[in-house]
Amino acid sequence: MRRRRRARPVLIGVLAAAGVFAGLATGLSLPSGGPHPIQLTLAVAASLLSGWLTAVQIGGGSDERPAAPDRPVASSPLSQLPPDLGDFADREAYLATLLERLESRSDDRIAIATVAGKAGVGKTALAIRVAHQVARRFPGGQLYVNLRGVEEQAVTPEDALAGFLRDLGVPGPVIPEDLQERARMYRARLAGRRVLVVLDNAADEVQIRPLVPSSPGSAVLVTSRRPLAGLEGAQPLVLDVMDHQAAHTLFSSVVGAQRVAADPEAASRIVDLCGGLPLAVRIAGARLATKPHWTLSGFVRRLSDEGERLAELRAGDLEVRASFALSYHDLEPRQHLAFQALGLSNAPDFAPWTLAALLDCTAREAADLLEGLADAQLVEAGATTSLGIASTTCSASSRGNGCARKCRRPIRPRRCAGSSRRTSHAPRRAPPSCATTSGRPRSTSHWAGSTPSGPASSPPSSRRRPRASTRRPGGWPRP
Ligand SMILES: Nc1ncnc2c1ncn2[C@@H]1O[C@H](COP(=O)(O)OP(=O)(O)O)[C@@H](O)[C@H]1O
Ligand SMILES: [Mg+2]
Known part of the structure; x- marks a missing residue:
């Protein structure tokens, strides 16, 4: 800093010299418009001088070197x-x-x-x-x-x-x-x-x-x-989703206490349909806040359509689907396949052997795949929870982005397991929607550990090809 201050008068002097040079150069233009030899020399000198000045000022010249790595630099916290x-x-x-x-x-x-x-x-x-x-x-x-x-x-x-x-x-x-x-x-x-x-x-x-x-x-x-x-x-x-009371408080603060008080039942229903996910609750509230002419019960009707729910949960740069899609894109190819296969099974709960049958792999491999999906927060481990976030992410995506049309070729999970050759036709890093050939919503819900329950309790034949869902998905989130 001190060095820079000392150098300033010198720099000003040199700048003045450069200015004089440049002025002379301009004044010596020949009537013909062509450059005079003296003009050229002066212009080159002026440009050299200004180049040197720039180098000195940004610390690239020999006069002002950057701080040495080990020299302490004063900085406030x-x-x-x-x-x-x-x-x-x-x-x-x-x-x-x-x-x-x-x-x-x-x-x-x-x-x-x-x-x-x-x-x-x-x-x-x-x-x-x-x-x-x-x-x-x-x-x-x-x-x-x-x-x-x-x-x-x-x-x-x-x-x-x-x-x-x-x-x-x-x-x-x-x-x-x-x-x-x-x-x-x-x-x-x-x-x-x-x-x-x-x-x-x-x-x-x-x-x-x-x-x-x-x-x-x-x-x-x-x-x-x-x-x-x-x-x-x-x-x-x-961190788990919010309980009803906390989610309700958040919803109320975003949408406004007055509107909530006018229709408390609908407010409560919206919070439930958001599954206590703060992002969803904030978006739902923000949408209503920007649409004063909407009724809360009208918005309940919009959210109740599971296939459209994620499309509704979008406000400004906040979007539930986009957030989950990022998790999906981060999966390994075999995890993509497992996730898609579970979507085809349309079961709200499933055990590792369900996936093993779908992929024609061992129960151990299936359990590892499920662990990976659970780590990515796309399925939930445990026998009691019912949030099928992944399923809604998938199904809503399949409607919205047209990928189902692009991915005409059906995936065949049980042929895809095992070798890289077999998995080669599985869409790599494709959006979640590719798992269905019908373009209909699918369900991938939570992983019920090793205890078969609900639809997952009767194992599908490993030879039977899973059908694309023709039913509405089990749904996210299930209130
Ligand atoms: N405790 C909270 N109170 C109010 N809003 C919250 C709370 N937790 C999350 N949100 C809102 O939910 C959305 C997602 O939260 P964020 O912290 O970004 O989630 P994550 O980091 O888990 O993806 C944000 O819009 C945030 O404002
Ligand atoms: Mg975050």
Whole structure:
């Protein structure tokens, strides 16, 4: 900084000289319009001078080198947290657990808390709220990055580190190329500071590890769809949908208490049809709020059509279907196939052997596939829950995007299992709608563990080809 100030008079002098040169060059134009040799020389000199000046000013010249990597750069603590939600609805138990995990960290270790759960369940909202509540306990700063883990272009750990380093005052040209070196520099910059690092929408452990600081007393708060079982020292929390009361409170705050009071039954029904999923509840409320002429009971009728429900749950840049589609796109090819096969089975509950029969694979393979789908939050494990979110995501997509027309070739799950050759005709990374040849809605609901129940209790013959659903899906969410 001091060096730059000292250089200023010199720079002004040189700029003036460049101006004189340029003026002379202009004044020496020949009547014929052709450039005079002196004019050319002066113009070249002026351009050289201004090039040199630019280099000096951006620090690329020998006079002003960028800061050396190990030179401490003064920076005030970062406060990067996005704003807390003004209408945050009750998540008391989860809040208490996370607060306890982040606040009870000892001074000689790093606390890592993770929040997992399906799309739109409120992981980010919860993490941001908690982060604001504990912020003052981290005077070294609160860092935040959206890692975009489920999007097509997730942020690489290299890029996330480069962003943090720049924010911490490291000039771009000094940031090393190598991931490990970046992580080393990042930890060195944070040394001695108690910081909170919020890693939002993370993809996996590999993306997170380099971003964990090493200064004792710091904490990391991670949100992700998948449970991050491999993250060393992490305390996991799985966030579930809201209970009716909390979802109702959220709906009421978005749509307005007066309209809810005018038709409480319809309001309650809307909240139920949204299955307590905060994203769905917010969208439903937002749609009604922007349509004052709509009645709540009219909107109930719209939402009651399971095939159209996801199309209705869309407002501005918020969309339930798009959120779930991201999870689907993230699947492995065999998981795609399993998900599609379950859609064809049209069963609200199913056991691993149901899938084994559909795919002609072993029960163990089927169980692993189901675990993968459950980790991606596309099916639910357990015998009692009834949210068939995946099914509605699928069925509504199949109507909306025309993919059923493009995917005329029927999938044959039991022929597709086993070899890559056999799976080659399964649509890779295709939208969920491709599983049906009829274009009708399908159902993929929750995985009833190993206890056969409902339609899944009679195993389909492994030779029988599953029919595309001709019934309405079991539905999401079932109130
Ligand atoms: N506790 C809450 N109170 C109010 N709105 C919430 C709450 N949780 C989530 N939301 C709303 O639901 C939507 C999805 O929340 P978000 O935190 O982005 O979900 P996720 O990170 O799990 O995908 C957002 O519009 C958010 O405002
Ligand atoms: Mg999120």
